[in-house]
Amino acid sequence: MSYPFLKGHGTENDFVLLPDADGSVHGDLSPERVRALCDRRAGIGGDGVLRVVRSAAVDASVEAEWFMDYRNADGSVAEMCGNGIRVFARYLVDAGLVSSKDFPVGTRDGLKQVSVDGELVTVDMGTPxxxxxxxxxxxxxxxxxxxxxxxxxxxxxxxxxxxxxxxxxxxxxxxxxxxxxxxxxxxxxxxxxxxxxxxxxxxxxxxxxxxxxxxxxxxxxxxxxxxxxxxxxxxxxxxxxxxxxxxxxxxxxxxxxxxxxxxxxxxxxx
Structure with a gap:
């Protein structure tokens, strides 16, 4: 099956984005598939994969419309990605999937508020x-x-x-x-x-x-x-x-x- 993808980067930390609004296409995102996508010789190439999915398809308790399902290049799951969430936010704005340029995104590290201003994106990363x-x-x-x-x-x-x-x-x-x-x-x-x-x-x-x-x-x-x-x-x-x-x-x-x-x-x- 063929499916759409995008490629983006934040300060050259690069990612493969997989649009999957309702979670029906990439719900079985296995480590093997992630590694294949991120392979720089035989795949698209990237430091990780960002699945763009509505939070309701992942966890109905998440108080944000969109959830960033992030995987490292080796297929392992990560809690958060600071460059990745900016690329994720850029896609949501450019694709018209959000009505504002200030909005929350669900992650495995909780909600992150993002703000898109021209080419720059700011993320509230929370308390260290x-x-x-x-x-x-x-x-x-x-x-x-x-x-x-x-x-x-x-x-x-x-x-x-x-x-x-x-x-x-x-x-x-x-x-x-x-x-x-x-x-x-x-x-x-x-x-x-x-x-x-x-x-x-x-x-x-x-x-x-x-x-x-x-x-x-x-x-x-x-x-x-x-x-x-x-x-x-x-x-x-x-x-x-x-x-x-x-x-x-x-x-x-x-x-x-x-x-x-x-x-x-x-x-x-x-």
Missing amino acids: VIGRDTWVRVGRGTPQAALQVTTGNPHAVTWVDDVAQAGPLREPPDVDGELYPDGVNVEFVVRRGARHLAMRVHERGSGETRSCGTGACAAMVATAAVDGVPLGTAYRIDVPGGELSVTWTEDDRLLLTGPAVLVAEGSTDL
């Missing part, structure tokens, strides 16, 4: 949770200090002098398995100036990606907490795929802002 000190290790290198942060997904944030120190990141960095039994995203962060960071990320289930929205939020939160920066402050986050902005508001919420672009559409039988 700062955990304990931990460590990460790349290859056979020396373990280095990191901070546990949850921003919808679990993260381990570590600081380096140069993002190249992370190496090629072909394999997941070693982490404390007891602290992260379901895997973790690891951010390697450089301070570039006042309220200005750069980072690389290895995402669980996807490998190194060009950007990570929840990771940018985690990098900002960890750095602001360590440096004693007050709430109400905005940071610029440089990622290999572009630039994001994260504000930790005075009422303890994270606002993630960045571009979201749809680049292709078609049909596939993968």
Whole structure:
């Protein structure tokens, strides 16, 4: 069976979108199908798959019309995707599926309020949770200090002098398995100036990606907490795929802002 798809990205963190309003087409979205869609040589290619489905088809208790069913490139289910939800919102607006440019989206991490303003999309990512000190290790290198942060997904944030120190990141960095039994995203962060960071990320289930929205939020939160920066402050986050902005508001919420672009559409039988 052939079915429609779209391709989009947020700061080059790219996704395959599957329109499935009533959940009748892609309800059996198996890990094998996700891996086939995300395959960059034999499929469409992407860091993950976004199924666009009405919340009623997933969970009638969700107080939003639309639900973002997100899967990592390896087929595993993730709670949240900061870049993905911006691409998801872009599609809903461009397709005329929402009547306003400010609306909620259901996710496995709860409701997220989004706002579309031109090419930029802002997402209220909710309240971050700062955990304990931990460590990460790349290859056979020396373990280095990191901070546990949850921003919808679990993260381990570590600081380096140069993002190249992370190496090629072909394999997941070693982490404390007891602290992260379901895997973790690891951010390697450089301070570039006042309220200005750069980072690389290895995402669980996807490998190194060009950007990570929840990771940018985690990098900002960890750095602001360590440096004693007050709430109400905005940071610029440089990622290999572009630039994001994260504000930790005075009422303890994270606002993630960045571009979201749809680049292709078609049909596939993968």
